[in-house]
Amino acid sequence: MRGVKWSVLVGLWLFTSLLAGCGGQSAEPAIVTTPLQIDMIIKQKDSEYWNTVKLGAEVAAKEFNVKLNFRGPDRETDIEGQIKLMEASIQAGPDAIILAAGDYMALAKITDQAIGIPVITMDAEVASARPVAFIGANNYASGQLAAERLSTLTGPEAEIGIVNFVKGARNADQRLEGLLDYLARYPGISIMETAYCGADQELAYRQAAAMLEKHPGLDAIVALSGEGGLGVGRAVREAGLVPKVKIVTFDSPPAVMEMLQEGTVQATVIQNPFSNGYLAVKQAVEYIQGLEVPDRTDTGTKLIDLNNMMWPENQKQLFPFVR
Template sequence: MNRTVKSTLWVLVAISLLILTSFSYTSTNDLVNPEKAKKIHMIAKMGHGDYWNAVKMGAEVAAKEYNVNLVFKAPNNENDVGEQIKMMGESIKQRPDAIILSASDYMALAQVTDEAAYYNVPVLSMDAEVASAKVETYIGANNYEAGQKAAERMIELTGTDSQIAIVNFVKGARNADQREEGLLDYVARYPGIKVVDIRYSDSDQRIASQLTKDILISHPDIDGIIALNAEASVGVGREVKNMGKGGKVKVIAFDNPPENMDLLQEGVVQALVVQNPFNNGYLAVQLAVEASEGKHIPDRVDTGIKLIDLDNMLWPENQKLLFPFVK
């Protein structure tokens, strides 16, 4: 990438981060009419990371627009399913107008989700689904399709006779399972491709780095690694770079935190499967308001995915996706 394009990219990143920081200090309680405001709880998988910061920002923008008192809650770690169940129980006791849930475990959150419906608290599923027929809608990417797209691009890079590995995030999370399933179903079309390892990082960059190191040592002839969420992607890309395998071992990553963008520019990561977390948060709050008012809402809202690489990352429509905070 030439210096001018690289400079333009990082100006956009800097502006995005500046605006994100300014929003992070704004409480929605200061932006709504408290007498008429809807009370909506959003329970995310974890409370940190660029992806979840963008989700929260989208939700806060919608909360301001729709006069919502938004309560955002999340465990410190994405694999802390017990804490998420506890948070759901606490929210149900407070009887909000609606709950938005991104379930860390598809099955484990089902019972407490059903409990919310018993108390007439609508639950909307965002980012990852939950095994409850009581959920009003799902807002997020088509995760099976995302896994297929990742596999398709990897095969374009490594050919149909290659060895690849998968670094997933939390086993049992619906979106993790769907991405892996889509990936493996696509790879199954090609008998010459061998998936030599599948690991789970618990959405921890350090764990993902260590797993990647183990994979690279155990499989010295490996051709590529696919990482299935933002935290796993940063850890994989970082370790591939540290071990001097950048460009030699192909990497398909998920989401667009700044470090992933940097690794893409350096040729360590070849492509990003990018979701729209800002829209996920915004639309979840908008639809939660409608659900709380008894309005009909769609069963599913697909917020889309795109495959971003060096050739298309600065296309205008992709800039809006990569830098949603820049007008």
């Protein structure tokens, strides 16, 4: 299997997953004759992760007769742009808004203004009492997962760099908190530097290259996003430090999985973006129809390495579908 091109595997498994998601679900919400209007406002409108979220949301929209407006800024760091999208959505008055907040505090005020419009948060929370539900990963636990594997790779004495994504995003902060809390049990592990790449692969590459030059004794870098992992992997590879400098990252874009196969990346913590999108739309419909929805839905994470990436149960999460 290692000789098979990873992009081909992605296509085959994702196609199978989509079929499973479309045909294998029993829909609790009633199918309405007039389409419901639901706005989904995400952090960045074009990336591997968010495109998979969109696929899941579109499957649910088709299943439950929803007109889905999928919107997001060009960059995850464009918090003001996301606030403006929320303002426009509230003005339009859809049946529900699904929000993946780019900044926990900055999106709170505008979310508070969504009076009479149900708000579901997905992927990252917001500091507002308005949302009726959250769908996404347990990001603190995800950070702990990454730290546990990192400490195994480096041992109890190590110098480590961190490349996070957007400072102020709730999931970014929680992943970092979980990582640092776990590593605190090892007094010999030193965090040499923490950078924020804004989910920008090129910036992550430059930051990682600078870390490697500034800290020649660096043993590992943990990237807390997929885009960050791609930039870090490229920097370590170009510096000729594979496999001396270990890399633990997040998410499973095809390029990260190829780096895992070739040994540049040692492990990645994967989420379930397809299920995030699908369940956010489904629970929005349920809430609109007066059905009970859970306050929190944990869509799960798992640590993947070269040893377990081809296990059938892990393929289901690498190429996510709704169970």
